[in-house]
Amino acid sequence: MNGQSHGRFAKWHIEPRQEEEQEAWLLTYLDMLTLLLVMLVVMLALAGKGDGQHARAATGAGAQDQTLSDQPLELAASAQPIPPIVANPAIVTPAEVDAREALAMDLGEDIEVIVNDGSISFRINSEILFGSGQAELENAGLDVIDRLIPTLVAGQHRILVEGHTDNLPIQTERFPSNWELSASRASSVVRYLQLAGIDATRMSATGYADIRPLGDNGNEQGRASNRRVELIMQTQPDKR
Template identity: 45%
Template structure:
């Protein structure tokens, strides 16, 4: 029985929609016919005024009959709709209200094309959330603690221990110049090598005229013999060795050495290569060229210039 009622209700809804669409189409057709009739009437009146002929309205008699028929058809349609809704009014009283659906405003209102295809959206009402009930505030009695008896306790201050410096290791203390001289076998150097000491280093000084030809950076036989006596002394200590080349102020302008800078650097490099080839580690060796920037004598004299031309071996402590 419920299925039958649902099926019947669906048929009623479909019939109502069909008759409503038909009703709107008849209204539009009726309006168009009235407008056509008015336009035709105006044309006829204008033609009669121009031709000075009486207005002949006998030819428009069929239009009045057509309009009456369309009006009658509209009334019959509304009657059928009213009769179709009475049979199911008891089952769907709240769903269909014909008095509200067919009134004067609804019959005379013209909807734009396509408005019948639009489905109205249901309005959703948002219920306000109930406000949370505040929790009751419980007031607890706070009992103040009784003051404790103050007892004076003696405070012991630890006595600072004397700070003793760590014992110095042999690696952290650098040997003095005297200790370094005592380690070196200087009695085997000979008179060609001059020993020079300072507060920070011990150096060996050799004249460039003994180990190099004039204006050259290649070692000669005399220089090789002098360096052979110096190599055992350099090997006996682990210190780094700086080989510094020096010249006088006389310019040497050649294709190989454009200035004294190139000559002093090339002589220092030749000595370093020879020491490395004779067993001294390259990590201990450094070659430096000073040209004539650190003179020992007066470059205006022959003796001073000869003293300035030299190669020094500096041992770093």
């Protein structure tokens, strides 16, 4: 080969340039680095774009939550149905009090009218209705009850008749104790009311003896207040 380079073929022979061969691989390496850099830039750009979308989505959700939280409380409350206001039947109005006071005046001083929650009590001293240690209604007692009958007949409320005594013991053949005496007095009133036209199914009779005193049984005035009959007209259904 070297001989040919100095022979007749010398004019067509070109010696390879060593520098070009050494630079060829370097160019290829640089091209590859350039491609890698371009790919890295593209990936970073895409990643940045995705973060922006997530940030906008988060910002939008936060703004929506803020908008909801900024709404007036009245709007949230109006979404719930408002229950109607129902009047409490146990509340006594001034007009009712006046009417009951007028009723008490019509009934006379012998009948004490007590307005309770869901009922009206008519309290009568037993000494007006009965003789001492007796359970039969006397004429004066009948007159007092007669004043009550129109009021009791007018309504359809339940009527509870209660007999009460003082703590002085009684022991007779008919009434061995105050229990029998108080129950018999209440029963006598119920029987008379039934004869006056009040339905028996509306009434009941109960004797409480001396277990529900109003006054002090240690003195005569207290014992006198404890000897009584109460007619309770229920203006509301019995809760028991």
